[in-house]
Amino acid sequence: MGRFNKQTGEFTPKPSTVKAGERMQQSPTPLPIFRRNTNVEVFIGAGWGKGTVEHSDKVRCVVFLKIGQRRVTCYDARNIREYTPNKK
Numbered sequence: 001m002g003r004f005n006k007q008t009g010e011f012t013p014k015p016s017t018v019k020a021g022e023r024m025q026q027s028p029t030p031l032p033i034f035r036r037n038t039n040v041e042v043f044i045g046a047g048w049g050k051g052t053v054e055h056s057d058k059v060r061c062v063v064f065l066k067i068g069q070r071r072v073t074c075y076d077a078r079n080i081r082e083y084t085p086n087k088k
Helices: 015-024
Strands: 002-004 011-013 039-043 048-056 061-065 070-074 080-082
Touching: 011 048, 048 070
Parallel strands: none
Antiparallel strands: 002 011, 039 048, 039 080, 048 061, 061 070
C-alpha cells in the first residue's frame, strides 16, 4: 500500500507497510525468554492480542490471552513482544 507521485512516477509506501516488513526481516529464533505473568503482545492474524506469559523457554512461549480467554503457543520471535502501554 502506498502512493504514486504523478509527476515523477515515484512510489512511496505507507510507513505501516515498511514497519511490518522490517519486523518480518528479523530472525525467528532465538525466542526471548519471559518471566511468568509478564504482560506481552502476540500477533494473532488480525493484529496484536494482549496476554500474560504462563510458560516460556527458548523453543516456545505459552500465553493466556485476555481476549477470548484462551491459550496460544508462540514459536516465532517475530510474533511476540513485551507489552508497552501507549502513553498519550
